[in-house]
Amino acid sequence: MTHIWKHRLFWPLAALITLIVVNSVARPRFLSITMRDGQLYGALIDILRGSAPLMLVALGMTIVIATRGIDLSVGAIMAVSGAVALTVIDGSNDPSNLGTVLVAIAVAVLVALVLGVWNGFLVAVLGIQPIIATLVLMLAGRGVALLITGGFITTVNSDPFSYIASGYLTVLPFAFFISVAAIVALGVVERRTALGVLTEAVGINPEASRLAGVRSRGIVWGAYMLSGVLAGVAGIIYASNIKAADANATGLFIELYAILAVVLGGTSLAGGKFSIAGTVIGVLIIQTLDSTILFLGVPSAQSPVFFALVVVLVVVVQSPRMRRVIGSMTRRRSRPEPDPDPERDRERTGVAA
Numbered sequence: 001m002t003h004i005w006k007h008r009l010f011w012p013l014a015a016l017i018t019l020i021v022v023n024s025v026a027r028p029r030f031l032s033i034t035m036r037d038g039q040l041y042g043a044l045i046d047i048l049r050g051s052a053p054l055m056l057v058a059l060g061m062t063i064v065i066a067t068r069g070i071d072l073s074v075g076a077i078m079a080v081s082g083a084v085a086l087t088v089i090d091g092s093n094d095p096s097n098l099g100t101v102l103v104a105i106a107v108a109v110l111v112a113l114v115l116g117v118w119n120g121f122l123v124a125v126l127g128i129q130p131i132i133a134t135l136v137l138m139l140a141g142r143g144v145a146l147l148i149t150g151g152f153i154t155t156v157n158s159d160p161f162s163y164i165a166s167g168y169l170t171v172l173p174f175a176f177f178i179s180v181a182a183i184v185a186l187g188v189v190e191r192r193t194a195l196g197v198l199t200e201a202v203g204i205n206p207e208a209s210r211l212a213g214v215r216s217r218g219i220v221w222g223a224y225m226l227s228g229v230l231a232g233v234a235g236i237i238y239a240s241n242i243k244a245a246d247a248n249a250t251g252l253f254i255e256l257y258a259i260l261a262v263v264l265g266g267t268s269l270a271g272g273k274f275s276i277a278g279t280v281i282g283v284l285i286i287q288t289l290d291s292t293i294l295f296l297g298v299p300s301a302q303s304p305v306f307f308a309l310v311v312v313l314v315v316v317v318q319s320p321r322m323r324r325v326i327g328s329m330t331r332r333r334s335r336p337e338p339d340p341d342p343e344r345d346r347e348r349t350g351v352a353a
Contacts, residue, residue, distance in 0.1 A: 008266040012281040015264070019288045027295060039168045043291060049165075051287040052175035053078070053234035055280065057251075058258040059186055060227030062279045065262055066203045067220045068271030069123060069130035071227045074258060075251030076141025077115050078235030083148040084108040085236050086156055086245035095158040104161070109232045115141070116228020120221035138255070145247035155244040165241035175237050182230060187276050199223070203271030261286050 023030040023043070033042035057074045064071045088104035089095045115137060122133035167174045190196035201209040202216045210216045231251070239245050263269065264285055265278025293303050316322060 008275060009278055009281065012265055012278055012285065016281055016285050016288065019285065019292060023288070023292055023295070026292075035171070038171060040171045045173065047284065047287045047291055048176045049173040050290075051283050052165075052173075052179040053237050053251075054254060054257055054261065054286065055179040055283045056182055056230040056234040056237075057227075057254055058261040058279050058283050059182055059276065060223075060230035061255075061258040062262050062265075062267055062274050062276060063186070063190070063199060063223045064130075064227050065259070065267055065269060066199050066271060066274035067223045068203050068206065069220065069223065070259070070269075071119065071134045071224065071231075072131065072255050073115070073119060073134040073137035073141055074227060074231040074234075075254045076138050076145070077112050077228055077231040078238060078251030078254065079142050079145040079245075079247045080115065080148070081108040081112045081232035081235030082239030082250050083145040083154065083245040083247055084111050085161075086154040086239055087148055089156045089158055089161060090154055095156050096160060098160045101158060101160040105236055108236055109229060112228045112232020112235070113225060114228075116225040116231075117221075119228065120224035123224060124217045124221040142247050145245070145250070149245050149247060153244050153246050157243070161240050162243055163240075165237050178233065178237065182233075183276065183280060190276065195219075200272050200274065203274075257286055 020030075027043075030043045033040050033044060035041075057078070061071055061074065085104040085108035088107055089100060092100040092104075094100060119134050119137060122128045122136070123130050126133075163174060164178075165175050169177050190199065198209070198214050199219055201212070201214055202219050206216050234254075235250060238250050259269075261282035262274075262279050264282035265275050265280070267274040267278060289307060293306055296306075
């Protein structure tokens with residue numbers, strides 16, 4: 001039993017289950033899912049749909065952090081990606097044409113890839129500290145997005161583009177399937193091939209991995225490229241949801257939420273060991289908590305404080321010292337009590353008086 005709570009996913013899962021239970025008690029309809037026109041609706045479905053952009057960004061952030069890096073530019077990349085996609089669609093003769101939307105998505109993802117290549121070049125080749133290298137694009141990226149949109153909020157009316165965030169594939173939201181595809185693909189590549197082991201080796205000790213023949217520069221570079229691409233797709237989903245490209249609001253603070261989701265999932269900021277499943281749980285914790293804040297009617301000006309208090313509580317419970325305290329309490333309770341009757345104790349053990 002004791003090995004269960006020592007598992008790295010135990011406390012994130014416990015936090016998520018606690019949030020679900022609290023929501024279920026506060027509003028019994030939280031767990032209810034209804035079927036309308038062959039599509040599922042409900043609070044849980046909204047959480048799955050709304051978590052897609054953060055899920056993509058957090059997955060990329062997980063691999064970057066595993067290499068001892070950090071990517072503060074993901075929000076800006078989202079803004080640039082959304083601006084590129086909306087500009088291409090808005091400038092076409094037929095915004096509702098599926099081919100136009102696919103071209104816009106391809107161009108936006110390609111631009112996001114280029115930005116990821118730039119971040120990787122600064123970190124892996126030039127050796128600039130990741131927090132500084134990505135801070136450059138974090139500050140300049142939104143300016144680039146404003147230049148693309150001409151300083152205005154670009155809006156479009158395109159059904160194929162709106163389908164990305166609000167459409168359904170069979171009975172579930174299409175955005176949910178995008179995040180699931182990213183989770184499965186990343187899980188297969190990082191956990192079913194040697195790449196995951198090499199990524200952890202680079203994060204644990206870059207110099208030792210280099211001396212062992214690991215191409216650490218390429219792995220670090222690839223991590224930032226992946227982060228850029230996933231952030232670009234997240235920006236497309238966000239722009240599809242609001243049907244506009246808002247350079248100032250798109251992806252605002254999402255880099256902080258992504259880092260928080262990665263940490264809540266058990267991945268260390270020191271690099272090395274990482275958990276994709278933990279990141280998924282961390283994202284669901286944040287999204288469920290956000291839904292809880294909205295339900296409780298917490299004013300928008302006070303919601304960050306409420307969010308911070310809950311997150312502090314979750315982080316404290318997951319801290320190594322708290323785990324040791326809980327472990328010692330569990331061992332103390334499981335230890336058998338001494339028998340107060342020595343005669344009965346000797347009879348049980350077969351020792352003569």
